[in-house]
Amino acid sequence: MNPKILSIDDSKTIRMLLKRLFTPFVCELFEAGDGQEGLEVVNREKPDLIILDYNMPVMDGVTMLRQMRENTEFKRLPVIMLTAEASPEIIGTVARLGVRDYVTKPFDSDQLLDKVIRVVNLERRPEA
Amino acid sequence: MSTSTNPLGDLSAASGRALKEVFAKQLKLQIFESPVSDALPSLEGKLLHSAVSINGEKISGTVLLQVPEALAQHVTEIMLGSEGDAEEIRDVTGELCNMIAGRVKAELHASGFPATLGTPTVSIGQRIALQLRGESQLSSTDWSVEGDQSGDFNLQVQIRIIS
Amino acid sequence: MSDILTSIQGSEVSENPEEVSQSLQKAEILVVDDSRMMRAGLTRSLKQLGFSHISEAVDGRDAITKLHEKSYDLMLLDMEMPEMNGIEVLTAMRLDPKIGGVPVIVISGGEQIEMAVQCIEAGAEDYLSKPPHQTLLRARVTTSLEKKRLRDLDKLRFAQLQAEKELVELEKEKSEKLLLNILPGAIAGRLKGGEKTIANGHTTVSVMFADLCGFTALSRKTNPADLVTMLNGIFTAFDTIVERHGVEKIKTIGDCYMMVGGLPTHRDDHAIVVASAALEMVHALDQLNKLNGTELKMRIGIHTGPVVAGVIGKIKFTYDLWGDTVNVASRMESSGMPGMVHISEQTEQKLRGHFLLEERGFVECKGLGQVKTFFLKGHSNPAISN
Numbered sequence: 001m002n003p004k005i006l007s008i009d010d011s012k013t014i015r016m017l018l019k020r021l022f023t024p025f026v027c028e029l030f031e032a033g034d035g036q037e038g039l040e041v042v043n044r045e046k047p048d049l050i051i052l053d054y055n056m057p058v059m060d061g062v063t064m065l066r067q068m069r070e071n072t073e074f075k076r077l078p079v080i081m082l083t084a085e086a087s088p089e090i091i092g093t094v095a096r097l098g099v100r101d102y103v104t105k106p107f108d109s110d111q112l113l114d115k116v117i118r119v120v121n122l123e124r125r126p127e128a
Numbered sequence: 129m130s131t132s133t134n135p136l137g138d139l140s141a142a143s144g145r146a147l148k149e150v151f152a153k154q155l156k157l158q159i160f161e162s163p164v165s166d167a168l169p170s171l172e173g174k175l176l177h178s179a180v181s182i183n184g185e186k187i188s189g190t191v192l193l194q195v196p197e198a199l200a201q202h203v204t205e206i207m208l209g210s211e212g213d214a215e216e217i218r219d220v221t222g223e224l225c226n227m228i229a230g231r232v233k234a235e236l237h238a239s240g241f242p243a244t245l246g247t248p249t250v251s252i253g254q255r256i257a258l259q260l261r262g263e264s265q266l267s268s269t270d271w272s273v274e275g276d277q278s279g280d281f282n283l284q285v286q287i288r289i290i291s
Numbered sequence: 292m293s294d295i296l297t298s299i300q301g302s303e304v305s306e307n308p309e310e311v312s313q314s315l316q317k318a319e320i321l322v323v324d325d326s327r328m329m330r331a332g333l334t335r336s337l338k339q340l341g342f343s344h345i346s347e348a349v350d351g352r353d354a355i356t357k358l359h360e361k362s363y364d365l366m367l368l369d370m371e372m373p374e375m376n377g378i379e380v381l382t383a384m385r386l387d388p389k390i391g392g393v394p395v396i397v398i399s400g401g402e403q404i405e406m407a408v409q410c411i412e413a414g415a416e417d418y419l420s421k422p423p424h425q426t427l428l429r430a431r432v433t434t435s436l437e438k439k440r441l442r443d444l445d446k447l448r449f450a451q452l453q454a455e456k457e458l459v460e461l462e463k464e465k466s467e468k469l470l471l472n473i474l475p476g477a478i479a480g481r482l483k484g485g486e487k488t489i490a491n492g493h494t495t496v497s498v499m500f501a502d503l504c505g506f507t508a509l510s511r512k513t514n515p516a517d518l519v520t521m522l523n524g525i526f527t528a529f530d531t532i533v534e535r536h537g538v539e540k541i542k543t544i545g546d547c548y549m550m551v552g553g554l555p556t557h558r559d560d561h562a563i564v565v566a567s568a569a570l571e572m573v574h575a576l577d578q579l580n581k582l583n584g585t586e587l588k589m590r591i592g593i594h595t596g597p598v599v600a601g602v603i604g605k606i607k608f609t610y611d612l613w614g615d616t617v618n619v620a621s622r623m624e625s626s627g628m629p630g631m632v633h634i635s636e637q638t639e640q641k642l643r644g645h646f647l648l649e650e651r652g653f654v655e656c657k658g659l660g661q662v663k664t665f666f667l668k669g670h671s672n673p674a675i676s677n
Contacts, residue, residue: 013220055244084229086515091515095519095523096522096526101519102518106154107153
């Protein structure tokens, strides 16, 4: 089964950037524009990794994470925060909710890729 | 221009740090501050403006980024890997302002002024200048991207202490 | 003839066939006319119909005053009066709910048909031209009074039904109120919002709150990724300890770690397992501080008492605890000291003999007043603590 990566961010730019980052690898990519949509995709696709923003309309990242963790099926689902938010309170809160890593924006794409690879096994697609 | 003795700190310096970090880390571009504000002709035409509001219990303000279309297109190419359409260019400009505002906000938080960011808005038009309202600090700085003749842009940060 | 009338009307009938039924004769009628002659004439006619409770008013203002003094069943109102005409009286009545329910029959001069129509539009029930024909008067008055009687009966029946319904609601509320009294406002609000709750009754448990302090300072010199990794390590360690002791981790409230011993199924040693877990957590944090080179501290508070435990939610259910016990446990934590496990006397009672305890003092707790508190120092049998 190819690893499934879900990116949840209200910025189309970030979602496209991540898509571009992971396209050279064998994986299935999913997107959501807010926490609410994110929850729906999680329930439907059961991804192997979530890259999660904090500041989003409808439902923010912390609320989404909290609700997701209430489901025993997703208690251990790896999450990497990718957000412009860097306050200690938010960091503490998401740490309690169990996130693998916390990347602040602006970010180095290569560094993010390294962090992702530590969580999901990514293999390069064969050159067409 | 803000002074360094006020509680918010030096907004111009904070702007500089935020911009340099965003441009270097996300876009891998070097930038430098332009000493004289009216020596940048590329900031005279149509510009893309992106604004993000900063709101906290003690402060309220705006971060405004203004870039000429050519620079916005260039930045979009870097972020997305290919030429973007009008919508993508606007979105990239907004996200850039979001990141810059995020760094400014982090510094304000460390100075004792926690706040949240609003959603970026993007519009096109002539150069605009934020007004100093009441007890607010305003910083307006012009910048150039190294090696890019049309890579000039302006950043304004206006913060008002509300309590 | 009387026999036929009796069978038709059903109720007691008087000797005068013109008279209205006895039940209607009790009606209170107010006659309003500025002409003494007209008033006298109308009163006489009404008396002939069997009505005995007739009052008179000399103009509009007088009528309104009298309407406030007594409850009338019908008002006969002259339209052409000085100072306040029929329309004005009707409007004044309509605006005043105390008197607006009295039916009005307007008496008008022959040429005033438009005025009469206006009066009906202003709320009058009917009109009669003056001087009113006896038969017509009887018919119009009877109709109005009957209509009012039925309306009054309806109102009474409705009020009775409302009262009955309220009684049923009240009983239902009483049983729910007990639960709602315990629930904090936020939960009660969620219940009102339609979330269902399946709450179990009361049971004695031990509740622990643990709050990590000092990591705001830490965040200033540590980047978010490293901070998260560090906190991860701490919370994973805590989770393991908690699970091993048979203690249940409840969803975190704000930034506080909350757990409970004795739920979901009761165990007699609930206080002991929570205390053991607390001591191990303090020890684990010390170890992690040494490992990470940090100085994170933790305040822990424990209280024992009854809670309402239940499941709340619409689709996904969250297990939660409510009650004073939870609040006191939180108070134990917030009034505690970094690095110490702060417990109430209720918890102390359960721990006596098993643990080393040190008296702390008294802490004011809403609902319980002054609570004697202790610090948990360790196991009384050192062989237990590893």
